Amino acid sequence: MKFLAITLIVHGPHPITGETKSTTARFREVLDNAVLAEELGFDGFGVGERHERPFISSSPPVVLSHIAALTSRIRLFTAVTTLSLLDPVRAFEDYATLDHLSGGRLELIIGKGNGAAQAQLFHVTGEDQWERNREGYELFRKLWRADKVTWTGRYRPSLTGAETLPRPLQQPIRVWHGSATSTESVELAAKYGDPLFSANVTNPIEPYAELIAHYRERWAHHGHDPADALVGAGSAGYYGAKTSQEAITTYRPIFDARLAFFRKAGIDPVFHTLEDAIERGSILVGSPQQIIDKVHRYHERFGHEVMHLHADADGLTDERHRATLELFQSDIAPVLRKEIPSRPFPGAGGGAPPEEES
Numbered sequence: 547m548k549f550l551a552i553t554l555i556v557h558g559p560h561p562i563t564g565e566t567k568s569t570t571a572r573f574r575e576v577l578d579n580a581v582l583a584e585e586l587g588f589d590g591f592g593v594g595e596r597h598e599r600p601f602i603s604s605s606p607p608v609v610l611s612h613i614a615a616l617t618s619r620i621r622l623f624t625a626v627t628t629l630s631l632l633d634p635v636r637a638f639e640d641y642a643t644l645d646h647l648s649g650g651r652l653e654l655i656i657g658k659g660n661g662a663a664q665a666q667l668f669h670v671t672g673e674d675q676w677e678r679n680r681e682g683y684e685l686f687r688k689l690w691r692a693d694k695v696t697w698t699g700r701y702r703p704s705l706t707g708a709e710t711l712p713r714p715l716q717q718p719i720r721v722w723h724g725s726a727t728s729t730e731s732v733e734l735a736a737k738y739g740d741p742l743f744s745a746n747v748t749n750p751i752e753p754y755a756e757l758i759a760h761y762r763e764r765w766a767h768h769g770h771d772p773a774d775a776l777v778g779a780g781s782a783g784y785y786g787a788k789t790s791q792e793a794i795t796t797y798r799p800i801f802d803a804r805l806a807f808f809r810k811a812g813i814d815p816v817f818h819t820l821e822d823a824i825e826r827g828s829i830l831v832g833s834p835q836q837i838i839d840k841v842h843r844y845h846e847r848f849g850h851e852v853m854h855l856h857a858d859a860d861g862l863t864d865e866r867h868r869a870t871l872e873l874f875q876s877d878i879a880p881v882l883r884k885e886i887p888s889r890p891f892p893g894a895g896g897g898a899p900p901e902e903e904s
Contacts, residue, residue, distance in 0.1 A: 547841075547850075547886040549879055550778075551583040551857035551871075552592035552625045555603035561803035561861040569602060573609070579857040580613040582868065584620040586875045589891065590653065592623035592854060597631065597664035607640040614648035621891050622651050625854070626724035626743075628659030629682035630675045631668040633702055635710060637682075638689040642714040650715040653891070655743050656683060657724035657731055674701075676730045683721075683734060690718040720892055722778065725757055732757055736764035741776035744848065749816055750826045754779070755847040762849075776889070778852035779844065782829040783860065786873045790832040794820060797831045800861035830855070834877040841882055851888035 553576055559566045567575070580591045591613060593606040603609070610622050622644075627637065645652045658679040665671065670678060681699045688695050689710050698704040723735035726745040735742045742761045746754045758777055765775045783801075787793035801820040808815045817823035820831070828844065830837045841853065855874070859867035 547845075547879075547882045548589040548852045548888050548891070549874075549882075550590035550592050550621075550623055550625075550852065550854040551579065551588050552594065552623065552780075552854045553579065553603070553857045554594035554596060554601055554625070555609070556600050556858070557602045558600040561800055561807070572602065575859075576609065576857075577612060577616060580620070581616050582871065583857060584617045586871055587879070588620060588875075589852075590621035590623050591617075591857065592625035592655070594625045595628050595659065596661065597628075597659075597667055598661050599663070607644050610652070611644050611647055614644065614651065618649075620651070621653055622648050623653045624655055626655045626657035626659065628664075629656045629686060630658040630670055630679040631664065632682065634682045634686040634689065635702075635705075635708075638686060638710055639712075641719070642690075642710070642712050645714045645716055645719060646712060652716070653720050653722065655722040655724045656686070660726075676728075677701075679730070680734055687718075687721070687738065690714060690721075716892070725761075727753055727757070729757065729760060732761045733764055736761050736770070737768050739765070739768070739770045739774070741778065743778040743852070744780065744850070746779040746828050746844075746848075747782045751828070751844065751847055758848050758850075775849075776852075777848055777850040778854070779848050779850040780828065780854045781856075782823065782827055784830040784837075784855045784870070784874070785862070786830070786832065786834055786837055786870050786878060788833065788873075790836055793831050793833065794824075796862075796866065803861065834873065834881075837874075837878050838881050842885070845886055851886065 583591045593609050594603045595606045597604050658675045694707045722741045722743045723731045724743050725731040744754045785797040823829045
């Protein structure tokens with residue numbers, strides 16, 4: 547199994563102290579976490595894309611370019627690139643440039659995105675967002691593969707023999723499809739033989755397992771070898787400690803603060819207690835063996851080879867944040883890497899150590 551650390555770059559009050567960092571300090575924290583992720587041995591680092599409060603992740607190519615300059619090995623992911631909002635040509639130019647600057651370490655996870663405010667900002671409606679995502683991806687896909695493209699669609703001007711520069715370093719880049727609860731992304735991934743990344747954050751395991759099973763069915767329907775299907779999955783939070791009691795005691799104030807935020811925003815949380823979230827949700831809080839066992843339970847349903855953890859401290863002190871990530875890499879990741887095989891990441895940037903790629 548391979549492991550990503552990701553951030554949506556939430557910019558808001560600290561869940562315990564109420565303090566809000568400056569925008570500059572928050573970006574610096576993201577960069578520091580990316581460097582730490584590489585130092586500790588994570589395979590990838592992902593940056594989300596949102597265009598509304600409380601996020602400041604509106605420009606992932608810029609953030610990832612800075613991370614590329616500070617790192618040398620770790621694979622760089624988008625989480626997700628919101629193609630329903632973007633001009634596919636402009637997105638291609640940005641990411642093809644980043645592919646070169648990172649030495650071929652870029653991987654894209656694409657999706658329609660969510661949020662009413664950002665849809666209004668880009669004049670996207672609930673009725674057309676999936677069609678925009680599909681059309682945008684089909685053009686985006688052509689741009690990575692052809693030096694000159696002729697294309698006609700509904701949502702942007704047509705192209706005739708259009709040349710897009712620079713041409714990417716990876717030929718072609720791998721594109722994952724991010725999926726939460728809808729079959730549209732699943733169908734698009736299966737049709738084109740692309741990997742699927744399940745959000746696996748908000749709900750119990752069942753709806754995500756059903757979507758992944760649907761992906762595998764549609765994958766075979768479109769004539770792809772079932773053995774080639776590739777799945778990644780998220781997690782709703784992580785805090786590992788030597789004992790479950792220590793982990794729960796430390797993480798409870800953070801979880802409770804999150805519940806208070808949801809209630810203030812008028813959102814009814816799916817899990818009303820930390821114990822319920824640990825039992826039925828994807829949150830990973832407990833001892834190393836408990837976390838290993840839980841990942842195995844999810845893998846039995848998903849068959850996933852890649853998993854993400856949140857890169858942000860989420861209310862932990864800097865010392866505890868580093869310590870729990872160190873514990874993950876020393877006591878949890880080696881066991882899961884050994885027990886759940888995964889294919890190497892493509893491209894010049896590597897990802898898996900040599901002994902893993904045999």
